[in-house]
Amino acid sequence: MAQLTIDGNSRDAAAKLKVDYPWIRTPVVASAPMRLIADIDLTLAVCRAGGIGFLAGGTDVSQMDQQCQKLKEALEPTPIASRVGVQPYGLGFITWGAPLEASVAVIQRHKPAAVWFFAPQKLKDLVDWTQRTRAASPETRIWIQVGTVADAIEATELCQADVLVLQGQDAGGHGYYSAASIVSLVPEVEDRLEAWSKASGKPTPIIFAAGGIMDSRAFAAALTLGAHGIVLGTRLLAANEAIIADGYQEALFAAEDGGTATARSNLYDTLRGTLGWPEAIGGRGVLNRSWEDSKKGMSMEDNKILYDKAMKLGAKGWGFDKQTEGHAYVGKVEDGRMTAYAGTGVGLLKRRQPAAEIVLEVREGVMGKLTRASGAMLP
Amino acid sequence: MAQLTIDGNSRDAAAKLKVDYPWIRTPVVASAPMRLIADIDLTLAVCRAGGIGFLAGGTDVSQMDQQCQKLKEALEPTPIASRVGVQPYGLGFITWGAPLEASVAVIQRHKPAAVWFFAPQKLKDLVDWTQRTRAASPETRIWIQVGTVADAIEATELCQADVLVLQGQDAGGHGYYSAASIVSLVPEVEDRLEAWSKASGKPTPIIFAAGGIMDSRAFAAALTLGAHGIVLGTRLLAANEAIIADGYQEALFAAEDGGTATARSNLYDTLRGTLGWPEAIGGRGVLNRSWEDSKKGMSMEDNKILYDKAMKLGAKGWGFDKQTEGHAYVGKVEDGRMTAYAGTGVGLLKRRQPAAEIVLEVREGVMGKLTRASGAMLP
Numbered sequence: 001m002a003q004l005t006i007d008g009n010s011r012d013a014a015a016k017l018k019v020d021y022p023w024i025r026t027p028v029v030a031s032a033p034m035r036l037i038a039d040i041d042l043t044l045a046v047c048r049a050g051g052i053g054f055l056a057g058g059t060d061v062s063q064m065d066q067q068c069q070k071l072k073e074a075l076e077p078t079p080i081a082s083r084v085g086v087q088p089y090g091l092g093f094i095t096w097g098a099p100l101e102a103s104v105a106v107i108q109r110h111k112p113a114a115v116w117f118f119a120p121q122k123l124k125d126l127v128d129w130t131q132r133t134r135a136a137s138p139e140t141r142i143w144i145q146v147g148t149v150a151d152a153i154e155a156t157e158l159c160q161a162d163v164l165v166l167q168g169q170d171a172g173g174h175g176y177y178s179a180a181s182i183v184s185l186v187p188e189v190e191d192r193l194e195a196w197s198k199a200s201g202k203p204t205p206i207i208f209a210a211g212g213i214m215d216s217r218a219f220a221a222a223l224t225l226g227a228h229g230i231v232l233g234t235r236l237l238a239a240n241e242a243i244i245a246d247g248y249q250e251a252l253f254a255a256e257d258g259g260t261a262t263a264r265s266n267l268y269d270t271l272r273g274t275l276g277w278p279e280a281i282g283g284r285g286v287l288n289r290s291w292e293d294s295k296k297g298m299s300m301e302d303n304k305i306l307y308d309k310a311m312k313l314g315a316k317g318w319g320f321d322k323q324t325e326g327h328a329y330v331g332k333v334e335d336g337r338m339t340a341y342a343g344t345g346v347g348l349l350k351r352r353q354p355a356a357e358i359v360l361e362v363r364e365g366v367m368g369k370l371t372r373a374s375g376a377m378l379p
Numbered sequence: 380m381a382q383l384t385i386d387g388n389s390r391d392a393a394a395k396l397k398v399d400y401p402w403i404r405t406p407v408v409a410s411a412p413m414r415l416i417a418d419i420d421l422t423l424a425v426c427r428a429g430g431i432g433f434l435a436g437g438t439d440v441s442q443m444d445q446q447c448q449k450l451k452e453a454l455e456p457t458p459i460a461s462r463v464g465v466q467p468y469g470l471g472f473i474t475w476g477a478p479l480e481a482s483v484a485v486i487q488r489h490k491p492a493a494v495w496f497f498a499p500q501k502l503k504d505l506v507d508w509t510q511r512t513r514a515a516s517p518e519t520r521i522w523i524q525v526g527t528v529a530d531a532i533e534a535t536e537l538c539q540a541d542v543l544v545l546q547g548q549d550a551g552g553h554g555y556y557s558a559a560s561i562v563s564l565v566p567e568v569e570d571r572l573e574a575w576s577k578a579s580g581k582p583t584p585i586i587f588a589a590g591g592i593m594d595s596r597a598f599a600a601a602l603t604l605g606a607h608g609i610v611l612g613t614r615l616l617a618a619n620e621a622i623i624a625d626g627y628q629e630a631l632f633a634a635e636d637g638g639t640a641t642a643r644s645n646l647y648d649t650l651r652g653t654l655g656w657p658e659a660i661g662g663r664g665v666l667n668r669s670w671e672d673s674k675k676g677m678s679m680e681d682n683k684i685l686y687d688k689a690m691k692l693g694a695k696g697w698g699f700d701k702q703t704e705g706h707a708y709v710g711k712v713e714d715g716r717m718t719a720y721a722g723t724g725v726g727l728l729k730r731r732q733p734a735a736e737i738v739l740e741v742r743e744g745v746m747g748k749l750t751r752a753s754g755a756m757l758p
Contacts, residue, residue, distance in 0.1 A: 010754030018757060027755040149636040149726060169548060169638065170560050180638030180723030181549050181560030183591035183600065188637060188726040190596075212562035217569075221562065221600035223752035257528040258567060259548065259559030344559030347528060347567040367756065370749050373602035375389030376406040377746065378397060 013206050013228035020141055020162075021113055023080045023088050025050030027219065027366055028229035029359050030165075030208055031236055033057070033092020033116050034173065040070050041241035043089050045355035047080055050363070052229075054090035054116050059097025059276070061106055068110035082113060085139045090114035095129055096121050097276050103129075108136035116165070118145040119174065121278055123154045130159040145210070147176035152189045153196060156205055163206045164189070165231060169264075170212025172234040172343030174283050177264055182209045182225060190226035212258075214345035216365025220373070223366070232362065234343040239355035247315030249352065250329045251340040254320075255286045258344035261333075262286055267294055268339040271307040286340040288319065288333055310337035392585050392607035399520055399541075400492055402459045402467050404429030406598065406745050407608035408738050409544075409587055410615050412436065412471020412495050413552065419449050420620035422468050424734035426459055429742070431608075433469035433495050438476025438655070440485055447489035461492060464518045469493035474508055475500050476655050482508075487515035495544070497524040498553065500657055502533045509538040524589070526555035531568045532575060535584055542585045543568070544610060548643075549591025551613040551722030553662050556643055561588045561604060569605035593724035595744025599752070602745070611741065613722040618734035625708065626694030628731065630719040633699075633712045634665045637723035640712075641665055646673055647718040650686040665719040667698065667712055689716035 014026050021028075031038060031046040033054035046053030055071070057064050071089060082088035091112045093103050096119050107115060115133055120126050123146075130142050144155040145165040155161045166189055167175050168182035179185070186209055193204040209222035210231035222230045237244055237252055255261040264284040269277060271290060277283075293303055310317035319336030320329040333340070342349075353361075393405050400407075410417060410425040412433035425432030434450070436443050450468060461467035470491045472482050475498050486494060494512055499505050502525075509521050523534040524544035534540045545568055546554050547561035558564070565588055572583040588601035589610035601609045616623055616631055634640040643663040648656060650669060656662075672682055689696035698715030699708040712719070721728075732740075 010751045011757075014755050014757050026757040148639050150639070168560065168562065170562050176638075178639045178642065181547065181562055181591060183547065183549050183560055183562060183597050184593060184637050184722070184724035184727065187594065187596045188635075188724070191727065212560060214563060215566065217566045217604050218562050220603035220752060223755045224599035224603060224748040225596050228755055256567075258563050259555075260527050260529070260557045263557065343563070345563035345567070348563065348570065367753070369603045370752055372389045373599060373749055374746070376393050376602045376607055378390075378393050378405040 010223070010228060017206060017229065020083065021052055021088070022083060023047060023050065024052060025363065027223060027363060028052065029363055030054065030090070030229060030231045032210065032231050032233035033090070034233060034236075035059075035094065037237065037243050038092070039243050040067055040074065042236065042239055042243075042355055044071065044074055045239070045241045046359055047089050049356035049359035051359045052090055052114065054092045054114070057091055057093045057098055057103065057106070059094045061093070061098050061103050064091065064106045065109065068106065072110075083139060086111045086113040086137070088113055090116055090143070092116040092118070094119050095125060096278055100128060100132065104132045104136050107133055107140060111137045112140055114141040114143055114163070116143040116145065119278060119281060123151050124158065126155065126159050130161070143208070147179045149185070149188050149192055153192055156193060156196065161205045163208055165208045165210055166227070168209070168211030170344040171210055172262070172284050172346070173341040174277060174281050175211070175264065176280055177282050178280070182211055182222060182227070186222065186225040186227050212343055212345045214348040216362050216369050218345070219362055220366045220369035232358070234345050234349065235358060235362070236355060237342065238349050238352055239358055240352055241355045245315070245318070246329065247318030247320050247336070247338065248340050250315060250320040250331065251286050251288070251318040251333045251336055252342050252346055252349050253351065254333045255342065255346045258347040262342055262344055262346060263291070267291060268341070270300055271304055272339060283341055284343060286333055286342050286346060288336040288340070290337045292334070307337050389602070389607060396585060396608065399462065400431055400467070401462060402426060402429065403431060404742065406602060406742060407431065408742055409433065409469070409608060409610045411589065411610050411612035412469070413612060413615075414438075414473065416616065416622050417471070418622050419446055419453065421615065421618055421622075421734055423450065423453055424618070424620045425615075425738055426468050428735035428738035430738045431469055431493065433471045433493070436470055436472045436477055436482065436485075438473045440472070440477050440482050443470065443485045444488065447485065451489075462518060465490045465492040465516070467492055469495055469522070471495040471497070473498050474504060475657055479507060479511065483511045483515050486512055486519060490516045491519055493520040493522055493542070495522040495524065498657060498660060502530050503537065505534065505538050509540070522587070526558045528564070528567050528571055532571055535572065535575065540584050542587055544587045544589055545606070547588070547590030549723040550589055551641070551663050551725070552720040553656060553660050554590070554643065555659055556661050557659070561590055561601060561606070565601065565604040565606055591722055591724045593727040595741050595748050597724070598741055599745045599748035611737070613724050613728065614737060614741070615734060616721065617728050617731055618737055619731055620734045624694070624697070626697030626699050626715070626717065627719050629694060629699040629708045629710065630665050630667070630697040630712045630715055631721050631725055631728050632730065634721065634725045637726040641721055641723055641725060642670070646670060647720070649679055650683055651718060662720055663722060665712055665721050665725060667715040667719070669716045671713070686716050
């Protein structure tokens with residue numbers, strides 16, 4: 001078996017990440033700033049496990065000052081090694097909705113190691129976001145999430161993104177309807193960035209891959225495709241520290257065959273009354289009774305009435321009942337009406353775990369998966 | 380850097396493949412039996428380059444006897460090492476349309492090393508196909524292409540498929556609308572097969588991954604995900620040996636940003652008058668004027684009239700004109716009307732090459748991509 005030799009580019013990227021986020025362990029895991037789900041506990045647990053945790057600001061940043069204050073207090077007794085001048089965590093913003101002024105004020109006051117921008121109405125809108133952020137907190141690194149090659153190039157040229165998060169079609173929650181998976185997206189972006197770098201003389205951004213990555217198999221795959229790190233989203237919905245209803249988690253554990261059990265649509269945004277997402281973006285979630293009824297022709301008005309009723313039922317709203325004996329739930333995701341955003345990897349989600357355990361497991365399995373891949377080559 | 384040690388399962392699978400297809404080189408590349416495109420020359424070139432080439436029978440097998448006869452004649456002066464009793468190539472059948480009796484007769488007469496079945500109306504239909512094939516040519520290995528975890532399990536249980544081809548959403552041409560990419564599909568199938576094998580005591584099939592795989596980056600990724608080999612489809616549309624119009628190839632070379640430049644639909648089947656595909660299946664192709672017009676509300680009837688006119692225009696039908704000086708084409712894929720089936724990896728397709736060069740390039744780059752992935756791990 002051939003011995004692996006060091007690859008210049010990927011080793012350089014890892015070294016650069018280690019400088020920017022001194023507490024990390026490699027290969028690098030980041031956690032997606034999932035709105036309403038990725039709060040203080042999940043962010044801290046991921047960072048303490050050597051990942052880059054992102055707290056979700058979402059579209060409403062009115063609580064972020066308080067959240068950052070709590071993070072600071074939680075870090076005081078047992079600090080995490082950070083760079084001078086920044087706090088050892090990231091903050092995520094949904095840029096079509098989050099107010100620019102207030103968001104920049106939070107960034108200026110709390111100086112996160114990184115910010116993550118996603119879903120502007122137009123990518124050009126991020127020029128303001130990045131310039132204002134860099135003025136307010138020069139040491140804060142800027143992560144921009146994109147889903148196409150064109151946006152990857154634009155985010156690089158216009159915003160000099162430090163990190164591009166390349167989101168593939170498999171991703172849960174919000175993403176572009178028209179999109180490849182990371183299988184072809186990451187390599188095409190890599191080639192285009194390389195050509196751009198050669199022509200411009202400028203360095204290429206660090207690449208994180210997102211979408212369908214549930215364990216060390218897909219982590220290793222992302223690295224061979226050309227990514228320097230990965231993002232966990234759906235997998236962390238099973239974390240003890242995620243802010244997530246029991247019924248939502250049960251729906252995820254029950255879902256199988258992720259490519260057919262989920263779909264990307266605007267149904268759940270409409271039912272929940274979440275308005276404002278750019279038209280090109282939909283949310284991938286587990287298919288359930290709301291979806292079936294909608295497909296059968298039920299009006300959105302009637303569907304919403306039933307959705308609002310389901311909201312009052314706890315786990316039952318997702319199709320699950322607590323057993324009278326023991327703590328287990330029984331039920332079927334098909335009987336649920338409530339939203340359970342998840343990626344195509346949902347079939348691989350089986351049980352609740354501490355976030356730290358998830359991050360370690362995913363990271364530490366990578367070498368073994370590269371090894372097994374090499375087994376496909378006979379001497 | 381850690382040294383790669385041998386992985387039992389993946390090494391065993393490679394050894395088994397080497398027994399079944401003695402001419403192959405590892406890691407193993409197969410070529411998709413692309414209807415009307417993968418004919419004698421492409422099949423032979425792939426096999427001679429150490430891959431497993433599949434000649435496309437499609438839905439009409441009336442020419443297959445003649446094609447197999449030509450393959451036999453071509454192999455006489457410079458044979459390819461095969462197993463006793465079988466010819467060193469594969470044959471592909473589109474099982475909703477190909478006549479069972481006539482297909483089995485071809486298999487019986489020519490005894491290919493492998494057959495590839497895709498797209499039955501119901502997966503159960505393949506029980507007949509596999510039983511009849513095994514009776515007619517016991518040494519012929521049976522490959523079944525599926526797009527979901529459920530079908531993968533069913534093809535294993537009902538048909539004892541020797542090889543499962545797991546097709547992800549990125550794939551060009553025909554595939555399932557509701558499908559994950561190989562990023563989550565391959566791992567979920569692997570886990571389910573492992574559980575099934577443990578419960579049944581039966582061995583699991585060999586796994587080939589298809590969909591979005593253009594070069595050694597995605598090849599290495601497929602192996603880390605759990606596949607034992609890969610299928611090239613779109614990448615081989617650029618092969619000198621593919622039966623493909625110049626205009627079609629130009630459209631592929633021009634297309635960029637494969638996730639947005641292609642879509643899966645039934646538009647092109649309808650325009651071409653190809654009827655009979657199962658409803659759950661659509662063809663991914665490059666978006667062009669036909670697509671735009673259809674989206675703007677043009678009737679299928681009017682669109683088809685324009686399509687039929689475009690069919691008479693040569694390369695111009697795909698939006699390209701031959702320059703008066705030199706052999707290069709100029710034009711825009713957006714101006715074309717003709718079908719150009721391709722996967723999301725189309726943005727990585729840049730030039731015509733001999734099939735052998737493609738197979739070698741893709742295969743020989745794998746170790747380097749595993750190496751670079753390992754660079755993401757700092758010591």
